[in-house]
Amino acid sequence: MSDSPVAVEQHGPELRHHFVDMEQQRDAASLGMWLFLATEIMFFGGLFCAYLVYRYWYFNEFAAGSRSLDLKWGTINTAVLICSSLTVALGVRAAQMGKRKLLVILMLLTLVFGFAFLGIKGIEWYAKYQEHHIPGSSFDASDIIKDYPQIHIDPSHEQIYFSLYFAMTGLHALHMIIGVGIFSFITFCAWKGRYTPRYHTPVEIAGLYWHFVDIVWIYLFPLLYLIDRKPLK
Amino acid sequence: MSEHIVSSKIYYAIWIALLVLTVVTAGVATIDLGPFNTVVALVIATFKALLVVLFFMHVKYTSEKLTKMVIVSSLFWLLLLLALSMADYTTRLIS
Numbered sequence: 305m306s307d308s309p310v311a312v313e314q315h316g317p318e319l320r321h322h323f324v325d326m327e328q329q330r331d332a333a334s335l336g337m338w339l340f341l342a343t344e345i346m347f348f349g350g351l352f353c354a355y356l357v358y359r360y361w362y363f364n365e366f367a368a369g370s371r372s373l374d375l376k377w378g379t380i381n382t383a384v385l386i387c388s389s390l391t392v393a394l395g396v397r398a399a400q401m402g403k404r405k406l407l408v409i410l411m412l413l414t415l416v417f418g419f420a421f422l423g424i425k426g427i428e429w430y431a432k433y434q435e436h437h438i439p440g441s442s443f444d445a446s447d448i449i450k451d452y453p454q455i456h457i458d459p460s461h462e463q464i465y466f467s468l469y470f471a472m473t474g475l476h477a478l479h480m481i482i483g484v485g486i487f488s489f490i491t492f493c494a495w496k497g498r499y500t501p502r503y504h505t506p507v508e509i510a511g512l513y514w515h516f517v518d519i520v521w522i523y524l525f526p527l528l529y530l531i532d533r534k535p536l537k
Numbered sequence: 538m539s540e541h542i543v544s545s546k547i548y549y550a551i552w553i554a555l556l557v558l559t560v561v562t563a564g565v566a567t568i569d570l571g572p573f574n575t576v577v578a579l580v581i582a583t584f585k586a587l588l589v590v591l592f593f594m595h596v597k598y599t600s601e602k603l604t605k606m607v608i609v610s611s612l613f614w615l616l617l618l619l620a621l622s623m624a625d626y627t628t629r630l631i632s
Contacts, residue, residue, distance in 0.1 A: 330540070331601050338604050342611035349615045356619060357626050379563045383556055390552040393543075393593045400542050515593045519586045525559075526578035530566040534574070 318503035330505050337509040341516045348520055351475065355468050355527065362461040367532035368452045369465035372437065374428055378529040381424045382521065388417030389518045392511045399504035404497055407507070411491040414514070418484040425477055429470075438470065439463040451536075469528055476524060479517045486510045541598040551592045558585050 315321055323329035359366045395410035436444035445462040490510050493499065499507055562581040566574060591597040596604065 334599075335601065335603055335607070338607045342607050342614075345611045345615050346618070349618050352615075353618055353622050356623060360623070360626060375563060379559060382559045386552065386555045386559065389555075389589060389593055390548060393548045393551075394545060397542060397545060397548070400540060512594055515589050519589050522585045522589070523582050526562055526566070526582050530562065530574075530578050532574075533563075533566040534569040535567070 316502075318500075326502060330508070333505045333509055334512070337512045341512065344516060348472075348475065351468070351472050352523075352527075355472065358464050358468065359531070362458070362464060364452070364455045365457055365461040366465045368448045368455070368457055369437075369462055369469065370529060370531035371451065371533065372435070372448050373469075373529050374431065375529055375533065377424050377428050378525055381421055382525045384417050384421045384424065385518045385521050388414050388421070389515055391417065392514045396504070396508050396511045399494070399499045399507040400501055402501040404494065404499070407494045407499065408491060411487055411494055414487050415484060415491065418480060418487065422477060422480055422484070425473065425480075429473075432466070432470075437466050439467045472524055472528065476517065476520055479520070483510075483514050483517055486513065541595070543592070543595070543598065547592060551588050555585055555588060 319326055319329060323332065391410045391413040395407055395414065398407040398410055432438055435447065436442050437448075443459070443463050443466070445457065445459040448462060449457045449459070487510060490507055493506065558581050562578055565577050565581075568574075570577060590608070596608065599605070
């Protein structure tokens with residue numbers, strides 16, 4: 305390394321030998337995460353595309369199905385995720401400034417919000433189970449048809465709305481579960497004091513993932529819950 | 538160049554804005570605006586997503602142009618997927 309043409313930063317254990325300095329290492333890690341998020345956009349994009357096509361074909365069934373979701377829980381869950389994004393953003397800031405205790409507290413709060421979101425999602429799914437709105441042989445849309453007396457609703461098309469509802473919120477919840485796992489690990493490492501103002505890339509890129517999952521929900525909320533909330537004539 | 542540390546005041550302001558927009562989007566959905574209900578809901582969602590990307594995900598502060606290129610191109614691919622699929626489905630006669 306002594307005859308290297310560029311000035312090489314001191315290589316501590318946190319700086320891999322193939323990077324010139326910490327900034328280059330951080331930029332590489334961040335770019336890698338953004339590339340992964342680009343593939344995630346395509347992953348969710350397929351479902352959003354299916355949603356768009358079926359919503360175009362079966363709008364009445366989508367509107368009626370949307371109305372059967374619990375707007376109160378949907379709004380609360382959106383707020384819960386926004387709060388968790390705040391604690392993640394403040395956590396990255398605490399890591400940048402080397403505030404270990406604050407970082408641990410913010411990461412624990414993020415986990416609390418993450419579990420709260422999943423718990424509320426569970427309550428909503430259980431309600432759908434009780435109402436026989438889960439697609440399959442026991443699916444029953446008669447209560448939805450009763451709420452929309454003036455519009456023709458085809459139960460088999462109603463099942464498509466709920467298939468997409470469960471696929472999209474399910475894939476999102478899977479990402480939340482993985483996120484909670486990642487942040488449990490981050491919390492543990494933060495508690496151990498592994499993150500310093502010089503090295504805290506894991507907090508930062510885990511944060512990028514968490515914010516991405518938040519953004520997916522920011523779109524899922526209006527697309528699934530708010531299709532038709534107008535007062536019925 | 539070292540990392541940009543964002544003031545916590547900005548994070549709190551974005552947080553409040555996101556919460557207010559969530560209440561607004563839920564409220565507006567109960568008013569009959571005809572086809573504009575969907576438009577308003579998507580405009581608000583996109584604005585919220587933009588706030589998260591620019592401030593929480595630090596894109597406003599990054600000097601790395603590659604990151605911005607990845608974001609713009611992934612949105613472009615998504616647009617291709619949605620626009621070309623819908624161009625087909627909305628113009629095809631299905632018997």
